Amino acid sequence: MGKSRFPGAFTALAVVASAVVATSLGAGTLPARAAGAAVPAPPAGFTTVWSDDFNGTANTLPASSNWLFDLGHGYPGGAANWGTGEIEEMTNSPQNVSLDGSGNLRITPLRTAAGTWTSARIETQRTDFAAPAGGVVRFESRIQLPNVTGAAAQGIWPAFWSLGAAFRGNYTNWPGVGEIDVMENVNGQNTGYGTLHCGVAPGGPCNEYNGLSGNKSGFSPTLQGGFHTYAVELDRSTSPEQLRWYIDGQQFHSVSASQMDATTWNNATHHGFFLILDVAVGGSWPGSPTASTASGVPMVVDYVTVSQKAGGTTPPPASGTRDAYGTIQAESFDSQSGTQVFDVDGGGQKLGAIANGDQARYNGVQFGTSAAHTFVARVASGAATGISGLIEVRLDSATAAPVSTISVAGTGGWQSYLDVPGSLSGVTGTHDVYLTFASGQPNDFVDLDSFTFRH
Structure with missing residues (x-):
């Protein structure tokens, strides 16, 4: 027994x-x-x-x-x-x-x-x-x-x-x-x-x-x-x-x-x-x-x-078909390092277990000719007080200079979501978008449900 x-x-x-x-x-x-x-x-x-x-x-x-x-x-x-x-x-x-x-x-x-x-x-x-x-x-x-x-x-x-x-x-x-x-x-x-x-x-x-x-x-x-x-x-x-x-x-x-x-x-x-x-x-x-x-x-x-x-994830769209101004599901990455895909309460999936040094790549994001000036991430965090980090947006390379950075701390729980905006240097054209994650602590600090861009 x-x-x-x-x-x-x-x-x-x-x-x-x-x-x-x-x-x-x-x-x-x-x-x-x-x-x-x-x-x-x-x-x-x-x-x-x-x-x-x-x-x-x-x-x-x-x-x-x-x-x-x-x-x-x-x-x-x-x-x-x-x-x-x-x-x-x-x-x-x-x-x-x-x-x-x-x-x-x-x-x-x-x-x-x-x-x-x-x-x-x-x-x-x-x-x-x-x-x-x-x-x-x-x-x-x-x-x-x-x-x-x-x-x-x-x-x-x-x-x-x-x-x-x-x-x-x-x-x-x-x-x-x-x-x-x-x-x-x-x-x-x-x-x-x-x-x-x-x-x-x-x-x-x-x-x-x-x-x-x-x-x-x-x-x-x-x-x-x-x-x-x-x-x-x-x-x-x-x-x-x-x-x-x-x-x-x-x-x-x-x-x-x-x-x-x-x-x-x-x-x-x-x-x-x-x-x-x-x-x-x-x-x-x-x-x-x-x-x-x-x-x-x-x-x-x-x-x-x-x-x-690994389990199945939402498949990425054909290269070059992502709309920067639509909702991009975080689990639809083309590649990732260090993260995991989890179910979301109420249905769907999210990218989770995100900590310092993790990253995800989304190919062929189309911004068009009218520049995007805002990045918005839908996030949740049940991390302990004092555990926080950054989500950085980079274009075409994981080592390029960030074009947007937002800070994320606890949101009240791993199923408690907030839309967090950050300014974006005007972006046009089609790019592979890299999201990189940075924190001063080793703990997981954020789950990412989806993201989008705005003019």
């Missing part, structure tokens, strides 16, 4: 203030891979969009550019004991979370001299890991679970999982926002669990607080005795859409959109996620540790990677 990260007392929860496919891996065990080796290439048809290989000096923390640290016994203002009854104090001490100097991360639960427990829980800084409309996203990690079994493993609860992006900033939206548990394990069992949490709690279409769960057992070496690869694919290229769970390349569980109403499925899956690695101690699922529970045995993580398979 899968477990909920937020069991019965969830109504008190407040949120994070810290701080499947046409082509799968298929059956069969993955080839052996030395711990600390490079992140493997993604499956055929996929592109790696983010990864961490945990290279670095021994006894140092993982990169803060990739990870943030959850601290204490719960999110500020949230439910006690992370909403699950676990008893450890999460820290950012290298004793609990650090690189091993050989390309691995170690998360180590420790019993203190007073008999209490400390451990670590880290989350990706990025919250935009999503399946493109009509495409697939894959979360994967190679992990050796804490190498203890029997009485020595009582209460030990390692996990690799994800939460919907909107959880970071709204502490009352679980489970509707979606939780995908890629891997969980309790009490040193030779069993891996995968679960989707969604809908409402208790009960609802997703059987909360248990969620929709599956498991697989009988591994050799055991999950504690060696490294194994854990993955989930969120597949929006199939009908109905589907989630699939894998251990060592073998699928053991799936959940289909047909198992629930469309609103529940869309709310749980049609958005970005952030990833979490942690080792909890105690709690509603494994039960409490005992005097026999071993202290100081780490979960060892070789790598974490996110890959995507």
Whole structure:
């Protein structure tokens, strides 16, 4: 049975203030891979969009550019004991979370001299890991679970999982926002669990607080005795859409959109996620540790990677047929770098997950002989306070001087749209239009629905 990260007392929860496919891996065990080796290439048809290989000096923390640290016994203002009854104090001490100097991360639960427990829980800084409309996203990690079994493993609860992006900033939206548990394990069992949490709690279409769960057992070496690869694919290229769970390349569980109403499925899956690695101690699922529970045995993580398979987008028109003074849909690009296509509430699509250095090109935009003097972008942003950036319009080259620049900050949400105008040096003729995006922060800062030009 899968477990909920937020069991019965969830109504008190407040949120994070810290701080499947046409082509799968298929059956069969993955080839052996030395711990600390490079992140493997993604499956055929996929592109790696983010990864961490945990290279670095021994006894140092993982990169803060990739990870943030959850601290204490719960999110500020949230439910006690992370909403699950676990008893450890999460820290950012290298004793609990650090690189091993050989390309691995170690998360180590420790019993203190007073008999209490400390451990670590880290989350990706990025919250935009999503399946493109009509495409697939894959979360994967190679992990050796804490190498203890029997009485020595009582209460030990390692996990690799994800939460919907909107959880970071709204502490009352679980489970509707979606939780995908890629891997969980309790009490040193030779069993891996995968679960989707969604809908409402208790009960609802997703059987909360248990969620929709599956498991697989009988591994050799055991999950504690060696490294194994854990993955989930969120597949929006199939009908109905589907989630699939894998251990060592073998699928053991799936959940289909047909198992629930469309609103529940869309709310749980049609958005970005952030990833979490942690080792909890105690709690509603494994039960409490005992005097026999071993202290100081780490979960060892070789790598974490996110890959995507592109989905269909609105096809661009034939070259030279775009009207500068009509509405140009952002997802109709001829080429792009760094962005993703998402569904828009109420229908249609948009260009999203836009951050510093991203760009999109639109060929053959016809301005005619009467000069355009205004650029108007229809944008949305749910970025945190202080996260902002620029949309720059360039002609015929991504490195040409901008002919228009507008500034974008939060609009009140990723589905809250504003038309933002900017002056444009008089443009005539036919040009390839490049939109380039710049920001002083690494975070996503804008989604672009469409744009146009005015005289």
